[in-house]
Amino acid sequence: MVIIENVHKKFGKNQVLSGVDLTISDGGIFAVLGPNGSGKTTLIKSILGMVIPNKGNITVLGENIKQHSDYRHKIDYLPQIANFPSNLRVKELIKMIKDLRKPTHEDERLIQLFKLEPFLDKKLGNLSGGTKQKVNLVLTFMFDSPLIILDEPTTGLDPISLIRLKGLIQAEKAKGKTILITSHIMSFVEEVSDEIVFILEGKIYFKGSISELKTKTNQQDFEHAIASILTENHA
Amino acid sequence: MLKILKYSFYDLIRSRWSYVYFSFYLLLGSVLLFLNNDLSKAVITLMNVIIVLVPLIGTIFGVMYYYNSKEFTELLLAQPLKRSSIFLGQYLGVAISLSMSLILGLGIPFIFYGLFKSSAIWDFSLLLITGTFLTLIFTALAFNIALSNENKIKGFGYAILLWLFLAIIYDGIFLMSLILFEDYPLDKLSLVGTMLNPIDLSRTLILLKLDISALLGYTGAIFKQFFGTSFGLIVSFIMLTAWVILPVLRIVFKSKKKDF
Numbered sequence: 001m002v003i004i005e006n007v008h009k010k011f012g013k014n015q016v017l018s019g020v021d022l023t024i025s026d027g028g029i030f031a032v033l034g035p036n037g038s039g040k041t042t043l044i045k046s047i048l049g050m051v052i053p054n055k056g057n058i059t060v061l062g063e064n065i066k067q068h069s070d071y072r073h074k075i076d077y078l079p080q081i082a083n084f085p086s087n088l089r090v091k092e093l094i095k096m097i098k099d100l101r102k103p104t105h106e107d108e109r110l111i112q113l114f115k116l117e118p119f120l121d122k123k124l125g126n127l128s129g130g131t132k133q134k135v136n137l138v139l140t141f142m143f144d145s146p147l148i149i150l151d152e153p154t155t156g157l158d159p160i161s162l163i164r165l166k167g168l169i170q171a172e173k174a175k176g177k178t179i180l181i182t183s184h185i186m187s188f189v190e191e192v193s194d195e196i197v198f199i200l201e202g203k204i205y206f207k208g209s210i211s212e213l214k215t216k217t218n219q220q221d222f223e224h225a226i227a228s229i230l231t232e233n234h235a
Numbered sequence: 236m237l238k239i240l241k242y243s244f245y246d247l248i249r250s251r252w253s254y255v256y257f258s259f260y261l262l263l264g265s266v267l268l269f270l271n272n273d274l275s276k277a278v279i280t281l282m283n284v285i286i287v288l289v290p291l292i293g294t295i296f297g298v299m300y301y302y303n304s305k306e307f308t309e310l311l312l313a314q315p316l317k318r319s320s321i322f323l324g325q326y327l328g329v330a331i332s333l334s335m336s337l338i339l340g341l342g343i344p345f346i347f348y349g350l351f352k353s354s355a356i357w358d359f360s361l362l363l364i365t366g367t368f369l370t371l372i373f374t375a376l377a378f379n380i381a382l383s384n385e386n387k388i389k390g391f392g393y394a395i396l397l398w399l400f401l402a403i404i405y406d407g408i409f410l411m412s413l414i415l416f417e418d419y420p421l422d423k424l425s426l427v428g429t430m431l432n433p434i435d436l437s438r439t440l441i442l443l444k445l446d447i448s449a450l451l452g453y454t455g456a457i458f459k460q461f462f463g464t465s466f467g468l469i470v471s472f473i474m475l476t477a478w479v480i481l482p483v484l485r486i487v488f489k490s491k492k493k494d495f
Contacts, residue, residue: 011494050312051494072315079313083306085246100238100314 001026001147001178002047007056009042009202016042017053018202029169029179031189034199035230040182041080043199044149047180048077060147073101078140080151086125090116090135093124097139107142113164114138130156141168148172148179154188166192186223198226200233236320236327239311243328247300253332256292260340268348274355275445278362281341282441285366286434290373291398293333297377298394300329302387312495322378322490326483330374334367341366361444365437368475372433373398375482382489405432422457429458430471433478440471 002024009017016039024030032040045051047058049065049072057064063071084093094107111117114134119127127135133156140148150169154162169192172179183189189196190210198206198213206213206229210222219225247253263284267277304325311321341363342350350356377394384390409428413421429435443462461467 045495048313050309052492069315069317072313075313077313079309084310085304085307087246087249096242097310097314100311100316 001061002180003057003059004043004047005057005059007043007046007053007058009039009046009051009053016202017046020056020199020202020204022197022204022207024178024180027173027176027178028194029173029181029192031193031196032180032182032199033189033196033226034205038199039202040199041151044077044151044180044182047149048072048075074145074147076140076143076145076148078136078148078150078153080155084124084132084135086123088124089121090124090127091120093135094138094142098142101143104142104144106144107138110138110141113168114161128156130158130161133157134161137165137168141172146177148177150179150181152183153181154183154185162188186226190222198229200229205229205233236317236324239316239321239324240327240331243300243304243325244332246304247328247332252296253336256333257336257340260337261343264341264344268344274345274348274350274353275358277345278355278358279445282362282438282445285337285362286369286438286441287402289337289366289369290402290434293330293370293373294377294380294394294398295391296333297326297329297374298381298390300325301378301381302390309495318490319487322382322486323483326374326378326486329378330371333370333374337366337370338363358441358444362441365440365475368479369433369437372475372478372482375479375486378486379482379489382486382493401432401434406435409435426458426461430474433475436471436474440468 002022004020004022007017007020008015016037020039020043022043032043034040042051046053047060047065049069057066059065060071061074065071088096098104098107111120114137116131116134116138119131119135124132124135133153137153140150153165153169157165166188169179169181181189181193193210195207195209196213197204206216208216210225213225214220214222217225217228219228263281264277267280268274271277271280308321308325312318345359350359376397380393380397381390384393409425409432412428413425416424429439439458439462443459462471
């Protein structure tokens with residue numbers, strides 16, 4: 001699905017990614033984890049072509065991303081902070097994104113699911129953070145793409161929406177899609193993900209299942225396993 | 236690109252500032268006609284305002300729009316769209332909506348005053364054409380500055396400096412060099428110097444069209460010889476077009492390499 005080879009990225013003097021090699025196979029939920037500033041978002045943005053790596057190759061669904069922008073038709077992306085043009089109405093934004101990508105009717109179901117009907121005529125600038133995130137989720141999930149990338153999808157969501165989001169993710173997985181998630185909520189990651197990728201100082205430190213991580217670090221639970229990696233490397 | 240252009244354009248058309256800009260020109264046009272009672276004189280006064288104001292508004296609006304629509308741009312970047320079409324669409328959205336405010340704001344009062352029956356129609360058209368060119372040029376320059384500067388304050392600063400330089404400082408340096416080298420034949424130098432600054436070029440074009448080149452003295456005669464002919468006119472428009480195309484090319488080039 002996604003092949004990342006020897007990707008380097010530097011912002012000024014700050015080396016964010018230093019030789020990332022990662023292969024993400026078809027189907028399943030992958031969680032990208034790492035401490036703050038470890039390069040998770042940079043890695044995801046590199047896959048999307050928003051950040052241009054200094055070195056290395058990225059292939060998405062057999063296409064080298066340097067050549068075209070068409071491969072993004074096959075990706076649904078949820079950005080980290082839902083910042084939308086503030087003078088646009090929710091309805092207009094959804095219509096616009098559909099116009100830019102392709103027609104779909106899935107949005108109606110998602111609007112119902114997240115109970116967004118009362119907000120459709122409101123301007124995006126007047127929405128609360130959680131509601132914005134729900135709009136963000138609708139925009140992401142309304143297209144039926146084989147690869148879904150979610151950057152901190154749980155931000156600002158109330159418990160009931162979180163349950164709905166988990167349901168949504170599982171439903172997409174059941175369709176055989178590949179889902180990439182970054183999150184700092186360890187319980188969420190443990191619940192949904194099949195495999196985790198741990199980034200540390202711009203490199204892939206660990207890739208495997210959660211039970212493998214627990215064995216590797218000699219820890220009983222997931223949260224402590226992650227914490228032990230961090231303390232070992234930073235203490 | 237057309238879809239982005241459409242959305243940027245609608246977004247701007249709905250914003251308060253387009254109306255302020257439009258009403259300003261409407262008011263300016265009406266007041267000038269009322270005070271001058273003469274189309275040709277009003278055109279001259281307008282020229283003085285437009286030559287300075289259009290570049291300023293173009294730069295400020297361009298920089299402001301770029302920084303304000305950052306989130307929108309990031310949203311678009313994740314969609315299957317080419318980078319060049321995103322930025323060119325936004326650029327054209329700003330430039331076209333500004334040009335429309337200018338053309339409509341000035342056009343409406345002049346048409347009501349009887350522009351079509353007057354001989355000043357060509358002078359007035361030239362004024363609007365150069366105004367549109369200046370909008371296109373300075374919006375493109377503003378996008379260039381904004382693309383190269385992440386920091387808003389810096390971006391605004393450079394944009395104002397650029398305007399100040401081309402609108403005022405350039406003329407100062409130009410004048411100084413003419414005084415300094417007055418012993419040498421300067422007609423070629425002053426021609427080239429005028430050609431290199433879009434504001435000066437526009438001003439000269441309109442002044443000569445208005446047949447008041449006698450005011451410019453000896454240099455005016457040489458300018459008249461050059462700009463007054465169709466060859467000079469064509470060269471001037473080629474220069475103005477180059478001033479549009481070069482910054483636009485840099486927008487495309489720069490946007491391809493930028494990280495978001």
